[in-house]
Amino acid sequence: MKVLGIESSCDETGVAVYDTALPGAAGLRAHAVYSQIALHAEYGGVVPELASRDHVRKLLPLIRQTLAEADLTTRDLDGVAYTAGPGLVGALLVGAGVARSLAWALDLPAVGVHHMEGHLLAPLMEDDPPQAPFVALLVSGGHSQLVAVDAIGRYRLLGDTLDDAAGEAFDKSAKLMGLPYPGGPQLAALAQTGTPGRFKFPRPMTDRPGLDFSFSGLKTQVLLAWRDSDQSDSTRADIARSFEDAVVDTLAIKCERALDATGSKVLVVAGGVGANTRLREKLRAMAAKRGGRVCFPRPELCTDNGAMIAFAGALRLEAGERAGPSVFVTPRWDM
Ligand code: KG4
Ligand code: ZN
Numbered sequence: 001m002k003v004l005g006i007e008s009s010c011d012e013t014g015v016a017v018y019d020t021a022l023p024g025a026a027g028l029r030a031h032a033v034y035s036q037i038a039l040h041a042e043y044g045g046v047v048p049e050l051a052s053r054d055h056v057r058k059l060l061p062l063i064r065q066t067l068a069e070a071d072l073t074t075r076d077l078d079g080v081a082y083t084a085g086p087g088l089v090g091a092l093l094v095g096a097g098v099a100r101s102l103a104w105a106l107d108l109p110a111v112g113v114h115h116m117e118g119h120l121l122a123p124l125m126e127d128d129p130p131q132a133p134f135v136a137l138l139v140s141g142g143h144s145q146l147v148a149v150d151a152i153g154r155y156r157l158l159g160d161t162l163d164d165a166a167g168e169a170f171d172k173s174a175k176l177m178g179l180p181y182p183g184g185p186q187l188a189a190l191a192q193t194g195t196p197g198r199f200k201f202p203r204p205m206t207d208r209p210g211l212d213f214s215f216s217g218l219k220t221q222v223l224l225a226w227r228d229s230d231q232s233d234s235t236r237a238d239i240a241r242s243f244e245d246a247v248v249d250t251l252a253i254k255c256e257r258a259l260d261a262t263g264s265k266v267l268v269v270a271g272g273v274g275a276n277t278r279l280r281e282k283l284r285a286m287a288a289k290r291g292g293r294v295c296f297p298r299p300e301l302c303t304d305n306g307a308m309i310a311f312a313g314a315l316r317l318e319a320g321e322r323a324g325p326s327v328f329v330t331p332r333w334d335m
Contacts, residue, residue, distance in 0.1 A: 001078040001318055002029070004063070004102070005310025008055040008095030009087025009115045010141075011036040011046045014306030015062040017070045017077070020314050024127040029070035031307040033300075034058045037182060044181050052090035059098050066306070074106055081313020084112025084323075085330030086142070092329035100327045110323045111316045116143055116335045118308035119270040121152065122297040125311050130266045130295045135258045137251065139279075140271030141167035141184070144213045144251075146258045147335075149268070152315060155335055158258050159211025166247055166273045169215035173222040173243055177236050187240045188276050194234075194241025199225050201246040206253045211261070213254065218246055248279045252286050265292035274302035 001021070007014035016031035036054050040046050067073060082099035085092055096112065103110035120136050123129065135158070136147045144161040164172065167184055174183020179190075201221045204214045222243050229235045255267055267287060273279065274296055287294040301307055 001314055002072065002076055003079045003081050003310045003314040003317060004066075004077050004099075005113075005306040005308070005313055006059065006063075006080070006082040006095045006099045007115070007118070007304055007306045007309045008059065008091050009083045009085070010091060010304060011040055011051050012304040013055050013058045013062055014304055014309065015059070015066040016306035016310040017066060017072060018125070018307060018310035018314050020318060024129060025125060027311070028125055028307050029072065030066045031305060031310075032062050032066045032069070033305050034062055041181050044175065046088070048088045048090055051088055052094055055091055055094040059094060063098075063102075074102070077106065077108055079103070079108050079313065079317040080110045081113050081309050081317070082110070083115045083118065083309050084328075085115065085333040087115055087331060089329060089331040092331060096327050096329050100323070109317055111313045111321050112323050112329070113309050113312045113316065114333060114335050116140075116145075118312045120147065120149070120155075120268070120335075121312045121315070122270050122301045122308040123268045123295040125301065125307060126295070126297060130268055130293065133262075133264060134266035134268050135255070135262055135264045136268045136270065137255050137274075138271045139166040139251065139269070139273035141165060141171065143271060144215065146211050146254060148258075148262050148264075153319070158261065159213065159254060161213040161215060163214050163216035164219060166213070166215055166251065167271070169219050169247065170273065172219050173240075176219065176223050177226050177239065184272065185275070188244060188278075190237045191240040191244040191278070194237035194239070196241050196245060198238040199242035201242050203246055203250045203253060206250055211254055211258055213250065215247065218243060244276070244278055248276070248282050251279060252282045255283060256286055256290070259290065259292065265290070267292065267294045269294060269296050270302060272303040275299040
């Protein structure tokens with residue numbers, strides 16, 4: 001089944017075609033992402049109305065481009081999948097409207113996909129994909145969750161953040177130290193040059209049982225450390241390094257706990273923070289020590305993209321799921 005996937009939940013327009021007849025990574029026939037970062041940068045964050053308008057401008061050209069790259073036409077498609085939530089309502093409606101109109105015009109089945117299920121299943125698009133059951137760590141700008149995946153479509157929430165998501169903590173800490181939006185990846189790049197251990201930041205909520213997270217305190221630690229420092233470039237890098245180490249250690253401790261609690265040997269990591277190099281290294285070392293396995297999507301499929309929506313949608317369409325006649329989106333939606 002060849003499925004067109006459309007992602008427009010926030011500030012990235014993503015389009016892809018996934019072909020379930022081809023195994024693993026070969027199934028991804030083409031994918032393209034247009035980032036609105038430059039558009040929102042001067043406001044220091046995503047402006048919802050501007051995001052919707054830019055999705056309107058970019059979606060159809062991106063669909064044409066992706067089909068051309070896949071050497072396909074709309075007549076070759078067997079279904080259309082789109083992000084139905086959670087996300088910005090206007091942005092979601094653009095993707096849903098285009099996806100459902102295309103499906104209707106081409107007489108194809110359509111399906112709405114949960115954005116976080118897209119992230120969660122993204123590692124399965126790679127070669128030698130993990131088989132459920134496994135534990136998934138979902139770390140993005142809006143979520144920090146540990147999920148037991150009993151089967152595809154059967155998810156149990158093991159742990160969640162009580163306040164900020166991991167990516168949100170990266171972005172806010174970056175902003176506190178004067179880095180431009182979106183600061184997460186820049187903070188991570190800066191951390192590469194920082195000296196470890198100069199600042200002693202806590203590993204929140206690791207001193208008690210449980211799988212929940214709390215990252216807002218770390219952000220406050222960054223604020224205090226930066227405020228009381230010489231505010232030099234090297235200090236900024238050292239704070240970034242200590243902050244990143246604290247987040248990565250905390251995530252690794254909780255992942256190991258979740259593997260112990262479920263008896264699972266396989267950890268799957270997804271979402272934008274999954275692109276973080278130090279997190280990838282740390283979790284690989286942890287899995288190797290335990291004789292287990294950790295699976296990540298390639299970094300470009302960790303952050304928002306249409307491929308994960310095409311893939312998750314293809315699995316749902318193959319299982320017989322179809323969107324009902326009305327077009328609606330769900331801006332707030334638990335998986
Ligand atoms: O999954 P995603 O693209 O969008 C959401 O669904 O939220 O994740 C974006 C988040 C942002 O908070 C961004 O700062 C963070 O992922 N992020 C990173 C890195 N790349 C993206 N955080 C740490 N290190 C990175 N390399
Ligand atoms: Zn996302």
